[in-house]
Amino acid sequence: GAVVSQHPSRVICKSGTSVKIECRSLDFQATTMFWYRQFPKQSLMLMATSNEGSKATYEQGVEKDKFLINHASLTLSTLTVTSAHPEDSSFYICSASAGGLEQYFGPGTRLTVT
Amino acid sequence: AQSVTQPDIHITVSEGASLELRCNYSYGATPYLFWYVQSPGQGLQLLLKYFSGDTLVQGIKGFEAEFKRSQSSFNLRKPSVHWSDAAEYFCAVGPGVTFGTGTKLQVIP
Numbered sequence: 001g002a003v004v005s006q007h008p009s010r011v012i013c014k015s016g017t018s019v020k021i022e023c024r025s026l027d028f029q030a031t032t033m034f035w036y037r038q039f040p041k042q043s044l045m046l047m048a049t050s051n052e053g054s055k056a057t058y059e060q061g062v063e064k065d066k067f068l069i070n071h072a073s074l075t076l077s078t079l080t081v082t083s084a085h086p087e088d089s090s091f092y093i094c095s096a097s098a099g100g101l102e103q104y105f106g107p108g109t110r111l112t113v114t
Numbered sequence: 115a116q117s118v119t120q121p122d123i124h125i126t127v128s129e130g131a132s133l134e135l136r137c138n139y140s141y142g143a144t145p146y147l148f149w150y151v152q153s154p155g156q157g158l159q160l161l162l163k164y165f166s167g168d169t170l171v172q173g174i175k176g177f178e179a180e181f182k183r184s185q186s187s188f189n190l191r192k193p194s195v196h197w198s199d200a201a202e203y204f205c206a207v208g209p210g211v212t213f214g215t216g217t218k219l220q221v222i223p
Contacts (some may be wrong), residue, residue: 006157035209043157043204043213093157101146101165101208105158 006106023094029074059066118214135190137205146208
């Protein structure tokens, strides 16, 4: 149980375009979802926290107009990277929580902006 | 503010040898502590967690960790390492999870 999926697993896009990443909790209802970013050989940095039906709470330094997060249902959250640039290239990981302290992580999405 | 320090960036051990990965945390109250493992290009898998109670926590894949409040530590241990344990290991403290910088484990024959 407690499986989280992400789609796509890998995406390459051109600079200036937008990319949407989906995060789904497959077998539980996720009241809270988290989006992380991981640079090569570095740790995970929390970008934002979203509760179903509410606006996401962004961490300091994360541009909310650039990284649009939607958590429209208890099983789906999306992260849209708008007007992507090469510096947005990274590994994006989502996690989901059913209300407790434990987070269940997705497999990640590798974004490359050319 | 909470923080996590993993002093060892990279550790190499021989297969069959014992392993200890260090983790020190800073948190104002009783922390919630986690260890995760990440294989290359993959997401994170929870190895074990400590919320309260017994300070020696057993996890999956033969791992254990001990919470030592006096030392603000939560070190991960395994008595005998397998080649498949080679991965990146992250310690984390919550609530509002903050991750350490990770320790990359290399296992040699």
